[in-house]
Amino acid sequence: MNAPVTQLTGDAIAVEQLQFCYRCGPAVLDIPRWSVPRGGRVFLRGPSGSGKSTLLNLLAGILAAQSHLEVLGQPLDALSGRRRDRFRARHIGVVFQQFNLIPYLSVLDNLRLAAHFGNSSGDVRSRSTELVARLKLDEHLLERRAEQLSVGQQQRVAIARALINRPRLLLVDEPTSALDPEARDAFVQLLMRSYRDVENTLVFVSHDMALARHFSMVADMRELNRAWKTESTDAC
Template sequence: MNAIAIEQLCFAYAGGAPVLEIADWQVPQGSRVFLRGPSGSGKSTLLNLLSSTLVARKGQGKVQILGQSLSALSNRGRDRFRAQRIGVVFQQFNLIPYLSVMDNLHLAAHFGRGGDVRERATHLITQLKLPVDLLKRPAQALSVGQQQRVAIARALINRPQLLLVDEPTSALDRDARDAFVQLLMENYASEESTLIFVSHDTTLAQHFPVTADMRDLNKAWNPEATDVA
């Protein structure tokens, strides 16, 4: 099964010209893909479509994730599907600063598979080489590096089948970037899981068996335009 199947996508924001035109893009389940492209090439828009925070409406083409057509789901259905089957590591981490690490993870689990996540949280924090007592600390008390690893734990807490990683290394030096990617790969290794790592930093491509370039995928890309997300 393909983790991602896009056909004849022509996506435009209301009243605007198309910002994404992708004739065909298939990503088999279990793939590790480095998705690169300059600013304005449509990376963020594509990522939002893959995570179902944006939806291709009737006439704009087909986007299927894990065999599910996202446009066929209701808003609530898409929220549930995203929470249970898709993990996202954001560039800005998006942790709730005044909540403890454990509460941040509980919140993610609440919108996903639910249940007591204490054992899973402890396991992930340990895997990510963080002290277990960090679970009790508020997110705002953590270093940037610690917040980054907690963001990975939050994305993985519901065992997502698709993990989307959005430019998380822009503030790190080269050694720290390489260490981060290696850590991510080690903690998301499964034949059934698919990883899409989005970045304009081409030095990170060496860690991935597959590279996709937005300049090839997106036929709507205009190198002279800078307002495409």
């Protein structure tokens, strides 16, 4: 069973004076303050280069925060890389832009691997069957290798993998860029239905403002990120 999260604040995400730069170059993120309440549904927009993916990688603990960043009550800046990985596996789901499924493994084995790293208890096959049915996929696809799936099927399997450990925070990074408008809307609606518990928090990153209508909150990186507003910033 997943270890309980100690909630230090009432927010799912709490950022204060968050700064980040790569290899001691100019700061790419400089966010004075930002918070997302538990159960929030956030559409995070911004043009290319505005820091969307960097912020998402910090929230997921893939990148190490250089200042205060609290996720689900846990200050990520206080954790080592290994402990961030463990925390992410247990409490955060991530849907990557490129899906990142292991191509030679079956769908079920991709889900089992995610469950293993998340230390999930219970019958993983039953949970996988439940998820693929909820995502409108045939159960027989569980035995098919990921590389044999269509792009749309891989997209849904990526959602199932992100949800297999019942995460309280789901981070979605522009997975609809290759879809037509009708398919994009259908995808977001499916995602919302699959992740609808009132305690669950969703951050959906995209530059496509047509999708913003599905979300109760909209955040713009051009307003959040002071580094975007300045032509030159201090080095690390």
